[in-house]
Amino acid sequence: MSPLRSNFPVGSPRWATRRTQWHALGLTDDDLAKPKIAIVNSSSGLAPCFSHLDPIAAAVKESIEAAGGVGFEIRTVAPTDFIMSAGGSGGYVLSSRDLVAADIEAVVEGAQLDGMVCLASCDKTTPGQLMAAARIDVPTLILACGYQSCGRLDTGERVDIEEVFLRAGQVASGGITVDALCDMSSRAITSPGVCTGMGTANSMHIVAEALGMTLPGTTPVRANSEPMWRAVRASGAAIVAAVLADRRPRTILTPAAFENAVMSVLAVSGSINTVKHLQAIAREAGIEADVYRVFESCMDFIRPLSAVRPNGEDSIEQFEDAGGALAVLKQLGDVVHGEAITVTGETMAERVAGAVVHDEKIIRPLRDPRGGHPTVVVIRGSLAPDSAIVKLSVTEHRRPVFTGRARVFTDAPSAIAAIENAVVRPGDVLVLRGLGPVGTPGMGMASQTVFALGGAGLTEDVAVVTDGQLSGLVNKGIVVGEVRPEAALPGPLGLVADGDRISIDLTARRVDLLVDDAELARRRPADPVVHNGHTSWLSAYANQIARG
Structure with missing residues (x-):
């Protein structure tokens, strides 16, 4: 086991002042020798994407302590497109991704913590967290905190925030009345979590799994569901083991891992925003890879294997129940780079070997895709x-x-x-x-x-x-x-x-x-x-x- 970077010589000024401050927080001398893990929380009252994260952070802390570590909750900016795009001509949305990365760097690197569990939620938090992980290169687990549930209209038609966003553009032309739009708006979100479609948030959660930075089979996931809470409870043991094994992001975020992520995006018809996010993560990982060129190459042989709204009529719940990201990797077959290492120490081949595709109508095999063109x-x-x-x-x-x-x-x-x-x-x-x-x-x-x-x-x-x-x-x-x-x-x-x-x-x-x-x-x-x-x-x- 490598020595923990968070520990300083006993009796030194750095040790003494840290002991003083942490003793005031209730930590013992035994605690000071344990792996010290940041719990990266972007909790915010601005949007339902983040409104459920505080109890998750508390449970992750308990999980870390049960595994023999010490958890420190830290906060970052909480970017949400629908709310924060109002000012600065929308410029605060993408730029806040970089603020998330800087927030994490300042605290985790400044305090010389040993690892981190990142609570992944809205569009820009996951790429910002992955950028920080690649930049500071401390063992990191991305924990997807789930997508929201949506409602239905009186007609029985499903309605979510994406549909509200789309239909709002029809008010000026008379395509929908304000009253009808308000009715949709009032019903569209019925729980915390990120948007329900295959937009940037769910796409980036899937990307994190394809990169090997999550626990297996944890994306996408219903917010506050039992599968989500199982991952929360398992997160402590996973990150403490990664720290003790010195399993760093740059050993995971390899060119093979990025190609697995690109193929997964194409297979799920994911968000176009994943392209620039993956490029930014690769740059932070020190990889001289042109992700745009990787997409161009993979576009020649990867077709969409699923069609989650708005790409088709399937729901994100059907996609999750069919097996989610791990099932997609299973259906991609031999093109997946099985040698890629994951945060738990398994190879991607070992993870995929245990995957089950529960519904091949929802997640098709590569030989029988949902569409004939890249999306x-x-x-x-x-x-x-x-x-x-x-x-x-x-x-x-x-x-x-x-x-x-x-x-x-x-x-x-x-x-x-x-x-x-x-x-x-x-x-x-x-x-x-x-x-x-x-x-x-x-x-x-x-x-x-x-x-x-x-x-x-x-x-x-x-x-x-x-x-x-x-x-x-x-x-x-x-x-x-x-x-x-x-x-x-x-x-x-x-x-x-x-x-x-x-x-x-x-x-x-x-x-x-x-x-x-x-x-x-x-x-x-x-x-x-x-x-x-x-x-x-x-x-x-x-x-x-x-x-x-």
């Missing part, structure tokens, strides 16, 4: 030389080629107003730029603009190209998101003008600006973009991104 599609081209992402549904088929004239907007409200006033017409390509990590700053949300197109009945007749981020649930129409380089950095997106022709070819995986190089050179500004020196978190985040 998370990385594309490139003259308008997105570094990459962009398109999300497709499992069941719907889009026309593979769309060519139209650009309608350029630099903020979402202007674009939505243009849609509602019929300025945006069938055949247009709506270009919404300035929403990237530097331009917003922090990366703005383009989803409301996409939903406004749906409300106006233009989903199939107007394409969207944006450097902003999209809800993990957006898969209507042709929407090219997260164009890189973003418009605030040197590149073609910032040079697009009204009337320019843009071609999107999903078969060729290209998005091209049909303007000659000489004209683009004429438009290019002589002076580089200067980023502001304001002291807000968003300004600091933008400057950090701009520096690379």
Whole structure:
């Protein structure tokens, strides 16, 4: 067993002051020699995603103590898209992922704790926790804290927050009344936990399991269910064993593990946001991997094996009952990298060998997928030389080629107003730029603009190209998101003008600006973009991104 980094020589000033403070918390001298584990809790009263985490943190602490460790609960920022996207043009959402990682680093590294159990909840907490784990490289267990239950309308139709989000875009066009929307809203959430669809939260919980950073068979899971509480009770023994074995994240987060995660995202038709999150985690792990290229490679042979709402009609409960993430890995068969190590010391092959697929209609084998095309599609081209992402549904088929004239907007409200006033017409390509990590700053949300197109009945007749981020649930129409380089950095997106022709070819995986190089050179500004020196978190985040 390696010596615990949290222990200092007896009689030293560091030992004495830690003993003094921890003695005041009720710890004994015997406790001071035990593994010291951070319980990373993003509890918050802002949203149901986090409202049930405090009892979970307390139970994890008991589990750690029963396993021979000492648990210290620490708190981080609690990012929630639906609430925190209101300010800063939506920039506080993605940037808070990095705040989660920094919060964890400051406490766990500053205190030299020995390991951590991270309570995974809403969209940005899981990637932030994984980034921190990879960065500080202390034994870490990701504990998924579950998805919320949803309600039903008087018609018996299921209704959840994703459906409320989608239908709200139809109010302006008369597609739904405010009273009907309020009725949906009042019924949509009936328990704590993350959103019920295969959005970013559930996708990232599955990613954590595919990476080997969770207990086996624990994602996705109903919030406050017995399976969730079983994982909570088992978490203490697992993390203490990982600490004593010195099983660090960088031994788990290998290129093979990342490829397993990418294949799992494609198999469950997961959120497009997983791409940038996995890239950020890989960077923190010190892996020189281009996750975008890994997606492009795996897109050639991985098809969706499940179709959870909004990708199809299956519910997340049916997916969990069919076997969840571990069943998906089982159905992927020989393409899974079985040699990858997990946080419990098992190989992924050993975990998968014990998996059971309870319903092959819900989670199909690789030889018999639910759809014939990849649903998370990385594309490139003259308008997105570094990459962009398109999300497709499992069941719907889009026309593979769309060519139209650009309608350029630099903020979402202007674009939505243009849609509602019929300025945006069938055949247009709506270009919404300035929403990237530097331009917003922090990366703005383009989803409301996409939903406004749906409300106006233009989903199939107007394409969207944006450097902003999209809800993990957006898969209507042709929407090219997260164009890189973003418009605030040197590149073609910032040079697009009204009337320019843009071609999107999903078969060729290209998005091209049909303007000659000489004209683009004429438009290019002589002076580089200067980023502001304001002291807000968003300004600091933008400057950090701009520096690379």
